[in-house]
Amino acid sequence: MSDVSVEQRYEKDVIEILAELTADWDDLGLNGAISPDTAIVAELGFESLDVVYLVTAIEERYDRRDLPFEQLLMVDGSYVTDLTVKQIAQFLREQLK
Amino acid sequence: MRTVLFGLDGATYSVLDPLMDQGLMPNLQKCRAAGVRCLLESTPLPITPQAWTTLATGRSMGHHGIHDFVRVEQTDSGIILRFNTGRDRHVPTIWKYLSECGKRITALNYYGLAPAESVNGHTMPGFVPGRYLKRSSFPADLFSRLEQVPHFDVGVLGLDLDIEKEGLAEMPPERWEEWIQLHIERERAWFATMEYLMEHEPSDLTAIVFDGVDKIQHLAYRFLDPKHVPANPTPWEAKVIDLCHSYFKQIDDFLGRTLELLGEDGRLFIASDHGFTASDEILYINKYLHDLGHLRWNGEVDVDENESIVVERLTRQMGLYDWRNTRAAALTPSCNGVYILNVPPDEYEAFRDKLIDELYALRGEDGGQVITEVKKREDWFAGPWMHRAPDLTLTLRDHGFLSVLNGSDAVVPRKSPVGTHHPLGVLWGVGPGLKVNATTKQCNILDVASLLVHSVGVEIPAEYEGTFPADLYEESYLVANPPKVSWGEKVAPAAAEVQVAQQDTMDSEEELVLTQRLRSLGYIE
Numbered sequence: 308m309s310d311v312s313v314e315q316r317y318e319k320d321v322i323e324i325l326a327e328l329t330a331d332w333d334d335l336g337l338n339g340a341i342s343p344d345t346a347i348v349a350e351l352g353f354e355s356l357d358v359v360y361l362v363t364a365i366e367e368r369y370d371r372r373d374l375p376f377e378q379l380l381m382v383d384g385s386y387v388t389d390l391t392v393k394q395i396a397q398f399l400r401e402q403l404k
Numbered sequence: 405m406r407t408v409l410f411g412l413d414g415a416t417y418s419v420l421d422p423l424m425d426q427g428l429m430p431n432l433q434k435c436r437a438a439g440v441r442c443l444l445e446s447t448p449l450p451i452t453p454q455a456w457t458t459l460a461t462g463r464s465m466g467h468h469g470i471h472d473f474v475r476v477e478q479t480d481s482g483i484i485l486r487f488n489t490g491r492d493r494h495v496p497t498i499w500k501y502l503s504e505c506g507k508r509i510t511a512l513n514y515y516g517l518a519p520a521e522s523v524n525g526h527t528m529p530g531f532v533p534g535r536y537l538k539r540s541s542f543p544a545d546l547f548s549r550l551e552q553v554p555h556f557d558v559g560v561l562g563l564d565l566d567i568e569k570e571g572l573a574e575m576p577p578e579r580w581e582e583w584i585q586l587h588i589e590r591e592r593a594w595f596a597t598m599e600y601l602m603e604h605e606p607s608d609l610t611a612i613v614f615d616g617v618d619k620i621q622h623l624a625y626r627f628l629d630p631k632h633v634p635a636n637p638t639p640w641e642a643k644v645i646d647l648c649h650s651y652f653k654q655i656d657d658f659l660g661r662t663l664e665l666l667g668e669d670g671r672l673f674i675a676s677d678h679g680f681t682a683s684d685e686i687l688y689i690n691k692y693l694h695d696l697g698h699l700r701w702n703g704e705v706d707v708d709e710n711e712s713i714v715v716e717r718l719t720r721q722m723g724l725y726d727w728r729n730t731r732a733a734a735l736t737p738s739c740n741g742v743y744i745l746n747v748p749p750d751e752y753e754a755f756r757d758k759l760i761d762e763l764y765a766l767r768g769e770d771g772g773q774v775i776t777e778v779k780k781r782e783d784w785f786a787g788p789w790m791h792r793a794p795d796l797t798l799t800l801r802d803h804g805f806l807s808v809l810n811g812s813d814a815v816v817p818r819k820s821p822v823g824t825h826h827p828l829g830v831l832w833g834v835g836p837g838l839k840v841n842a843t844t845k846q847c848n849i850l851d852v853a854s855l856l857v858h859s860v861g862v863e864i865p866a867e868y869e870g871t872f873p874a875d876l877y878e879e880s881y882l883v884a885n886p887p888k889v890s891w892g893e894k895v896a897p898a899a900a901e902v903q904v905a906q907q908d909t910m911d912s913e914e915e916l917v918l919t920q921r922l923r924s925l926g927y928i929e
Contacts, residue, residue, distance in 0.1 A: 313832060332535045333559075356565060359487040360536055372491075377477075377484040385723040 313327040317396035317403075318343045324364045325351065325392065341392065367401070374402050405836065406670040407859040408602075408662055409611035411514070412655070413452060414618030414823075415676035415830045417443075419628045423652050431660035432492040435674070436841070439834030440876050443846040446678035446772075448784040449797055450825045451738050452531075453488060455677035455849055456515045456613070460497045462853030462868030466787020469494045470516060472739040473531075475792045483722060485736070490516045490529075494789060495867075498609075498853050499523050505862045509599050513594050514613050525607045528597065530615060534562025549605075555596040560589050568619070569592075574711045574819075575623060577640055583623070584647040587616035588654055601812045602665045608860045614655055621680045625649050625823030632682055632821055651894075662833070671835030671859050675852055679826035683804035684818050686711060687766075687774055688811025689734045689742065690724075695814065696762055698732040700727065708809040711818055724810075732759055734794075734808045742793025756795060763798065768815045776801050803827070831873075837881030844875040853888065863890030 322341045329351060337350050347353040347361070362376050379398040380386055424433045435441075440542045446466060447454045449472070452808045457470040465471050470493055474485045499511045503524035510526045511517060517529030518540035528541040537558050538547045550556050591614050626632040627645045634641055659674075666672055688708070693699040702725055718810060725733055732744050742763075747755045760778045777799035785793040798806065804824045831847055833855075850870030857864050864872065864887055872887045 329535075331538050331558075354565070356487065356533055356563075359489070363489060363491070366518075375481070377479045377481040381481045381484060381722075381857065383482075 308322055313400055313404075314396060317399045318392055320368065321365075321392045321395045321399070324361070328357075328360060328364055343391065343393040343396070345392050346389045347391070347395075365395075367397075369403060371403075374399075405859055405861060406606070406666060407609050407835075407856060408666055408670065408672045409609065410659060410662060410672060410674045411456070411611065411613035412617045412674060412676050412830070413456075413613055413615040414621055414678055414680050414825065415674070416621075416679035416681070416826060416828075417830055418631070419621065419625075419652075419680065420830065422626075422630045423649070428649055428653055429656040429659075431656045431663065432674075435659070435672070435832055435834045438840060439672075439832055440839035440842040440844055440899070441832040442828065442844045442873075442876070443679075444675060444829045444848055444852070445848045446825075446827045446829055447849060448779060449741075449793075450678035450679055450829075452615070452618070453515050457493060457679065459675065459849050459852045460499065460511075460514060461493070461495045462498070462518070462850060462857075462865065462870055463495045464785070464787060464850065464869055465793065466785045466790040467495055467869070468657060469789035469792060471512075471785070471793045472478060472736060472741075476735050476743060476794070478745070481736070482727060485722065490518055492519065497521075498856055499525075499527060499611075502609055502857065502860060502862060502866065507860050507862060508606075509608040510598070510605075511611040512598055512601075512612040513615065514611065526601060526605070528561075530613055531563050533564070534558040534560075537562050550597055550600065550784075553596050553600045555589075555593045557593055560593045561597075565853050569689065580623070580644055581647060584620060584644070584651060586786060587619055588647075588651050591616050591651070591654060591658070595661075598730075599661065599665065602662075609856060611856075613879075614658075616651060617655070617676075618680075620648060620651055621823040623823065625680060626821050628823075629680075629682065636913060666835075669836065671833065671838065673830040673852075673855065673859070674830065675849075676829030677849065679829040680823050681803050682821040683800075683802045683824035683827040683917075684696075684821045685768060685774075685802060685804065686807050686811065686816050686818060687800055687804065688809060688814055688816065689798070689806045690808055691811040692814035693732050693734070693742070696732075698730070699725065700729040701810065705810045707812050709812075711822075712809060724808075731755070734806050737805050737808050740798050740800075740806050741792055742796040742798065744795040751836055755890035760796065763796070764896045766814060768801075769817065772801065774801055774815050775799070795835065831876075833876050837877050837885065839878055844873075847873045848875075858885075858887040863888045865889075866891035 325341050344352065364373065366372050406890045423429045424436065447458050451472065453463050453470045453473050457468050458464060470488050474487050476488055477484050493516055500521060500523060502509050508525045509523055512528050513530035515531050517527045518532045520527060520540050520542040523542060526542060526546055529539065532540050541547060567586065572690060575583065594612060598610060602610055621628060624644060627641065627648055637645060663672060690699055690715065691915045694701065702723060705724055731746050732742050734742055744756060763778050764773045766774045775798050779797040781790055781793045781795055784797065803826050848870055851873045854864040854868050854870055854872045858872065866889050874882055
């Protein structure tokens with residue numbers, strides 16, 4: 308499978324996970340569908356606990372509990388302020404290859 | 405026997421007894437006359453995640469793995485905080501164990517029930533935001549049945565971190581009424597859920613936690629404990645006192661209705677995960693560690709002026725420190741812990757001993773010792789998961805929580821006392837076999853799991869670390885219904901009841917085998 312299609316597969320996975328995770332939200336602020344460029348804080352309204360649920364959902368999806376999410380969530384010892392679907396997908400591609 | 409565990413998060417006799425004496429909790433008063441009660445010692449760190457998990461598993465922190473709401477992990481990318489969930493608990497709960505034994509259970513608003521686990525009955529977790537409550541509950545179709553229940557409102561039932569944090573800092577007077585009222589509504593929603601399930605889908609063990617007791621006491625302890633209640637309250641104070649009383653009166657109504665639903669053939673236990681008391685000062689431990697040269701801030705850090713113990717967003721906390729130049733720091737306020745960082749293994753013991761001496765040396769404005777106990781990880785949290793506990797856990801003279809913020813001084817008196825956790829909570833029992841109008845010796849929260857398991861007629865797993873609290877029962881009842889320990893196929897009497905149960909249930913050969921097993925498990929000398 309080409310790099311592009313692998314990337315797209317993970318993006319599709321992340322979009323599915325996010326769609327399922329936010330299915331019960333009354334206050335989802337997004338206009339339109341979740342896309343690779345969707346930012347989970349700015350556009351979906353994620354808060355710190357939501358990230359916990361996202362991590363859990365990803366771990367369950369791939370049946371992995373050892374993914375180093377700190378590499379995704381932290382830069383230079385501080386937490387990132389936002390993440391896009393594409394960034395999460397890239398992290399998964401690197402970790403699950 | 406059909407059993408209910410009525411969990412009151414943070415309940416303490418110093419508040420409940422005066423409320424009963426004022427006639428505000430008549431059903432609890434009836435429980436005092438008709439049942440038995442004692443002090444219940446909490447876990448070494450008396451906070452919700454550790455204590456309720458211990459109650460629900462019969463295991464200590466080192467074995468179940470839950471120390472705090474979050475855990476600290478040192479990774480190649482730096483220090484990271486991870487929220488604990490049910491997946492980080494490494495021993496089975498009584499909900500799961502009883503289900504496997506064929507009993508039906510209902511557990512509502514307990515910590516650690518998310519993600520949902522398959523049980524024979526229902527679970528709906530506490531400490532979960534409303535937007536995740538449905539997906540975190542079991543069975544999957546539970547919500548469709550509950551949506552018809554009056555007061556059932558996911559928006560009210562769920563955790564709102566912003567609202568929770570408000571109660572842990574100085575709150576503007578105009579916010580108090582709405583904040584307390586919100587907790588009154590939340591409890592109503594949780595009780596309505598329990599009431600519906602008890603009526604329509606009853607379980608052998610129904611368990612619920614009312615966590616507003618803790619929240620309201622954090623905020624308004626000085627209006628509940630007669631030692632602190634103002635003799636001549638202002639109109640605003642009188643209004644707050646009245647609201648707090650309304651909260652507890654409602655809890656008492658729930659208790660009365662629960663007893664009605666349970667009937668005379670059922671048994672009810674009331675337990676808290678810890679007690680409560682008043683804290684009158686704040687220890688800015690990181691300010692002290694900084695002054696000692698063990699911690700370096702990451703640039704200029706604001707001095708707290710709001711009697712807060714935690715930053716607005718926990719994730720911001722990690723940016724406060726210069727990690728490379730920090731050897732000791734408190735990272736979360738609820739664990740009262742100090743983590744030792746960047747100290748080579750061969751220097752660790754000496755560094756830790758010196759730090760312990762320095763912690764004990766801290767004095768308040770009055771010259772008194774502020775830190776009364778420093779607990780080493782391996783002494784208090786031994787087990788396969790003890791590495792999740794901080795290197796040192798501190799007990800303060802007023803039982804307060806550490807602030808992880810920067811302060812103007814290490815120890816600062818509070819403008820008004822606030823509520824904080826005390827290691828001694830409450831345990832009551834009412835129902836068949838339990839003593840009447842009695843107060844017995846103190847129990848430990850580790851003992852409660854065996855109490856519940858026995859009450860519904862199931863053997864007590866051998867790995868439970870507590871002792872069956874036989875003192876709560878009439879001896880004649882236990883002779884007829886002895887608690888038994890189970891390890892796989894063998895079933896034997898629980899430690900506290902060895903002598904009683906041996907009279908009728910075993911021949912001498914079984915007794916010998918059993919005694920050897922109990923000794924090997926450390927139950928008897």
